[in-house]
Amino acid sequence: xxxxxxxxxxxxxxxxxxxxxxxxxxxxxxxxxxxxxxxxxxxxxxxxxxxxxxxxxxxxxxxxxxxxxxxxxxxxxxxxxxxxxxxxxxxxxxxxxxxxxxxxxxxxxxxxxxxxxxxxxxxxxxxxxxxxxxxxxxxxxxxxxxxxxxxxxxxxxxxxxxxxxxxxxxxxxxxxxxxxxxxxxxxxxxxxxxxxxxxxxxxxxxxxxxxxxxxxxxxxxxxxxxxxxxxxxxxxxxxxxxxxxxxxxxxxxxxxxxxxxxxxxxxxxxxxxxxxxxxxxxxxxxxxxxxxxxxxxxxxxxxxxxxxxxxxxxxxxxxxxxxxxxxxxxxxxxxxxxxxxxxxxxxxxxxxxxxxxxxxxxxxxxxxxxxxxxxxxxxxxxxxxxxxxxxxxxxxxxxxxxxxxxxxxxxxxxxxxxxxxxxxxxxxxxxxxxxxxxxxxxxxxxxxxxxxxxxxxxxxxxxxxxxxxxxxxxxxxxxxxxxxxxxxxxxxxxxxxxxxxxxxxxxxxxxxxxxxxxxxxxxxx
Amino acid sequence: xxxxxxxxxxxxxxxxxxxxxxxxxxxxxxxxxxxxxxxxxxxxxxxxxxxxxxxxxxxxxxxxxxxxxxxxxxxxxxxxxxxxxxxxxxxx
Numbered sequence: 021x022x023x024x025x026x027x028x029x030x031x032x033x034x035x036x037x038x039x040x041x042x043x044x045x046x047x048x049x050x051x052x053x054x055x056x057x058x059x060x061x062x063x064x065x066x067x068x069x070x071x072x073x074x075x076x077x078x079x080x081x082x083x084x085x086x087x088x089x090x091x092x093x094x095x096x097x098x099x100x101x102x103x104x105x106x107x108x109x110x111x112x113x114x115x116x117x118x119x120x121x122x123x124x125x126x127x128x129x130x131x132x133x134x135x136x137x138x139x140x141x142x143x144x145x146x147x148x149x150x151x152x153x154x155x156x157x158x159x160x161x162x163x164x165x166x167x168x169x170x171x172x173x174x175x176x177x178x179x180x181x182x183x184x185x186x187x188x189x190x191x192x193x194x195x196x197x198x199x200x201x202x203x204x205x206x207x208x209x210x211x212x213x214x215x216x217x218x219x220x221x222x223x224x225x226x227x228x229x230x231x232x233x234x235x236x237x238x239x240x241x242x243x244x245x246x247x248x249x250x251x252x253x254x255x256x257x258x259x260x261x262x263x264x265x266x267x268x269x270x271x272x273x274x275x276x277x278x279x280x281x282x283x284x285x286x287x288x289x290x291x292x293x294x295x296x297x298x299x300x301x302x303x304x305x306x307x308x309x310x311x312x313x314x315x316x317x318x319x320x321x322x323x324x325x326x327x328x329x330x331x332x333x334x335x336x337x338x339x340x341x342x343x344x345x346x347x348x349x350x351x352x353x354x355x356x357x358x359x360x361x362x363x364x365x366x367x368x369x370x371x372x373x374x375x376x377x378x379x380x381x382x383x384x385x386x387x388x389x390x391x392x393x394x395x396x397x398x399x400x401x402x403x404x405x406x407x408x409x410x411x412x413x414x415x416x417x418x419x420x421x422x423x424x425x426x427x428x429x430x431x432x433x434x435x436x437x438x439x440x441x442x443x444x445x446x447x448x449x450x451x452x453x454x455x456x457x458x459x460x461x462x463x464x465x466x467x468x469x470x471x472x473x474x475x476x477x478x479x480x481x482x483x484x485x486x487x488x489x490x491x492x493x494x495x496x497x498x499x500x501x502x503x504x505x506x507x508x509x510x511x512x513x514x515x516x517x518x519x520x521x522x523x524x525x526x527x528x529x530x531x532x533x534x535x536x537x538x539x540x541x542x543x544x545x
Numbered sequence: 546x547x548x549x550x551x552x553x554x555x556x557x558x559x560x561x562x563x564x565x566x567x568x569x570x571x572x573x574x575x576x577x578x579x580x581x582x583x584x585x586x587x588x589x590x591x592x593x594x595x596x597x598x599x600x601x602x603x604x605x606x607x608x609x610x611x612x613x614x615x616x617x618x619x620x621x622x623x624x625x626x627x628x629x630x631x632x633x634x635x636x637x
Binding site: 222 | 546547548549552553555556559
């Protein structure tokens with residue numbers, strides 16, 4: 021509410037006959053905001069009428085044209101009701117309740133403000149406005165002692181966001197696009213190339229305002245520079261794409277953090293999008309926010325059906341497409357592509373894990389919210405193992421499956437994100453004290469193969485070129501190699517339902533500075 | 546009218562782009578009658594004049610069921626498959 025003695029903003033509204041009426045100070049005035057379907061507003065109308073008859077300058081502002089006309093007719097009003105159907109004045113005056121009565125002095129400053137109807141307060145105000153010692157012609161006894169007001173239309177959640185978007189101090193700066201009435205807005209957005217191929221939610225100003233309520237950041241804060249166009253992703257632009265993806269406002273901080281992570285030199289989103297291998301980010305969310313925003317980490321964690329999982333991953337992809345300009349056929353050149361390019365985001369079931377969760381392993385506090393981006397090219401490839409009975413057996417079984425990453429004879433170039441399912445966790449933990457690191461080490465060790473077995477031959481052109489092998493020292497030729505350069509290239513998280521011995525592995529792209537390195541980013545409000 | 550906010554980096558203008566113009570009509574040319582009354586009379590004459598000026602162009606005629614509605618998908622597909630150019634009489 022405006023503070024006492026505050027200078028009230030001038031305004032001009034048309035009355036019920038279409039005549040403009042202005043409030044700009046200059047004389048003592050009572051402003052009263054009403055809406056017709058509010059019983060308390062109807063209660064105070066006779067008081068306003070009596071005040072008007074007593075010569076008090078009154079401006080009644082009504083919130084719907086239809087309602088205003090009904091009030092005029094029902095009460096045979098001698099004064100007009102100003103039409104604030106666009107609610108601009110109600111919004112500018114921060115009206116939350118109707119009736120709201122504001123007493124403005126002759127300098128246009130607020131002297132008093134009352135919400136709802138408290139008879140004693142209205143009586144006192146009335147006495148201060150009319151000549152001393154007299155009272156207005158009104159049967160005060162017929163009025164109730166107290167009535168609460170109703171909610172102003174300007175704070176109706178659906179309307180309020182639109183009003184905020186259109187207000188003079190609106191935080192929105194993005195170019196506005198008017199879609200002609202004859203155009204289907206969904207078809208228009210497809211035609212403009214805004215979509216990943218599925219329908220998108222129209223990013224109207226009010227939806228974007230609502231989305232921005234999900235973060236405390238300044239809408240114009242630049243979060244990242246997005247390749248390939250090296251365009252600045254502001255919070256507002258990210259919010260627009262999050263709306264299109266179908267996100268709720270509370271998902272926005274996760275989307276913002278994922279954009280930060282994707283646009284690092286380490287993650288290399290440009291290379292990830294451009295490679296003919298059809299790579300794409302996989303997002304793993306850790307921390308309390310998983311529960312807060314309702315992410316899925318259990319049954320079908322990597323599948324469809326959960327809004328947060330589906331739309332957060334999609335929002336990142338739309339940001340890269342629309343802000344960065346990575347479009348298939350442009351700088352995005354996948355031979356086959358893969359469906360994870362639409363969206364791939366899930367949460368780790370930390371509570372089901374016997375080990376520290378991914379973000380803690382990567383240096384964050386357990387209560388911090390973190391998103392981790394892994395670059396995948398295939399998967400989740402299932403490790404269908406329903407019969408291994410203890411940890412080491414299962415680790416080597418998983419390793420055999422992981423040897424297919426890229427190609428069984430392709431070694432030392434990629435990494436993997438292994439999503440271990442709960443039943444496999446139970447199998448592993450039959451060995452007391454078995455650690456995550458031991459799982460990684462045993463997987464790595466089980467992939468160890470004689471180097472000479474990895475040389476190109478008549479069965480496979482993939483492998484170490486014969487000439488290169490021949491030029492290598494004898495120690496190398498007689499040595500062994502592991503699938504991954506180190507155990508650090510095996511990333512392990514827990515997710516999935518309690519039923520089923522099917523872990524899944526995302527196969528990486530090229531890991532290291534020449535490809536993509538896993539990046540974790542703290543999620544800030 | 547719906548207003549949306551531009552999700553892109555705003556480096557390109559937002560507009561409906563016209564199809565590329567070839568500068569010369571060759572191959573197959575469709576004339577679409579939108580079924581406005583007497584529109585066919587104008588188009589018949591138009592076809593004669595075009596045939597004189599473009600003797601090597603094959604002219605195909607099509608007609609919408611009604612001018613009040615967009616052309617049915619099947620008709621649009623047929624026109625697209627059978628022609629390289631299209632002339633449509635839009636209104637009176």
